[in-house]
Amino acid sequence: MASNAFSGIAEQVKLDLLSATHLQDNINKRKEVSRTFISDTITVPTPEMYQYATLATLGDDVYFEPSTKALEDHVAKITGKEAGLFMPSGTASNQIALRTHLLQPPYSVICDHRAHIHKYEASGAAFHSGAAVLPLIPSNAHHLTVKDVKDNMILSSDVHFAPTEVVALENTLNGTIFPQEEIVKISEYVHSQGKKMHLDGARIWHVAAETETSLKELCDPFDSVSLCFSKGLGAPVGSCLVGTTAFIAKARAFRKLFGGGMRQTGVFAACAAYALTHNFPLLPSVHALAKKLEAGLEEIGVDITSRAETCMIFYDPTPIGVTYEEIGDRASQLPEPLVLGGSRVVVHIQTSESAVDAFLSVVRELAEEKKRAGFVRPEPSTANGNIYKDVYVRRLPKST
Structure with missing residues (x-):
């Protein structure tokens, strides 16, 4: 029998995360996600995904976890690589890949100036x-x-x-597709110099879906590839790094060193497997919805600064006299609010068509108001070319 002292400690330790309204809260959250355009990382697991995940194996991935190993082997197979390694995030996957390729400084890594490894991974390559x-x-x-x-x-x-040792490309990059023929040319040159190629393929699924190109063909030019399950595919967490058997063995050691050794990852692997099976086939409809949104914005008169090649659009509303803030404020005041950022609009597998229609209605309404107030569209300017602004200011719905 527990002592009174221990019973008191146990009482202090108790925690119940489930509120009396949590089921309704989750319903409301799914509704919000369907009307959120800030990213495709905000998708949430469906009840069916959760149900499948509960059937996963219960191993410890630092030692051996069967479901996770099956996922790693499958992703390696479809990408044409020898081995795979489950990672907690895309950032971990990219940074561990670079650390595994690189040996002794000084050295340098080439990438696009917009690349995730450069702009959004906290200077990880340097650190x-x-x-x-x-x-x-x-x-x-x-x-x-x-x-x-x-x-x-x-x-x-x-x-x-600092000699260049790795060229890291990203596909898609801000939703745009990197032409495969150019990737092959770059790979041939880089490898002719005895250097390595890494792909941040967080959203490579979109490229495969849009171009109808196999993942193996898309990944063949690279020595290592990072693929994300929580961007585009709707899994709650995780990425997979693929490469040679020797490369992945070394990467596994760095994963442990960086604090990424995980335990019962079977449930995460099962969510990823469910996403590959059931959510990947949804991507063509995502692209179609993004193109509908792009066409609607263009018809209203806004400038499209980066087109909907897959799931993202970048736009500029100044030609109709409207600001991102005005659009965000009006959208947040709808009876069923929209969650918007700035210039970037992301359509995902849980975006509702009604949300796209509501977004277009907000922009159209504001444009008409500005026109009635005397705004005259300025003459077109090509000063900015195809350069667009990265604006990621989340605007939450106002409470009602």
Whole structure:
């Protein structure tokens, strides 16, 4: 029998996370997600995904976890690589990949100036690997070319420079598709110099769906690839890093070193497997909905600064006299609010068509109000070319 002292401690330790309204709260959250355009990372597991996850194996992934191993093997197989490694996040996957490729500084990594590994991973390449990042602006304002890489790759033995050891590409990058023929040219050149290629393929699923190209073909030019399950596919957490057997063995050691060794990951692996089976086939309809939104915005008169090649659109409402803040404020005041950021609009597998219609109605209404107030559309300007602003200011619905 427990002592009174222990019973008191046990009482203090107790925690019940489930409120009296949590079931309704989750229903409300799913509704909010269906009307949220800030990212595709905000998708939530469905009851069916949860149910499938409860059937997963119960191993410890630091030792051996069967469901997780099955997922790793499957992703390696479909990407044409020897082995895979489940990761807690895309950032961990990218950074561990770079650390595994890189040996002893000084060295540098080439990437697009908009790349996730450069802008949104907290300077991880410098912190974890001691690597300089060489962010390049594509000469064609869309994607890096083999000429861009050749002109900037450091191959000199001059002690003033950090030699380039890895070229890291991203596909999709802000929703745009990197032409495969250019990737092959870059890969051939980089490998001819004895250097490595890494792909941040967080949203490579979208490329496969839109171009109807196999994942193996998309991944063949790379020595390592990171693929995300929680971007686009709707799993709650996780990415997979693939490469050679030796590379993945070394990466597994770095994962442990970085604090990424996980225990009962079977439930996460099952969610990812469910997403691959049931959510990947939804991506063509996501792209179609994004194109509908793009066409609607363009018809209203806003500038499209980066088109809906897959699931993202970047737009500029200033030609109709409207600001992002005005759109966000009006959208947040709807009876069923929309959650918007700035210039970036993301459509995902749980976006409702009614949310797209509501978004277009808000922009159209504001445009008409500005026109009635005397706003005259300025003459078109090409000053900004195809360069768009990265604006990620989350605007939450106002409480009612």
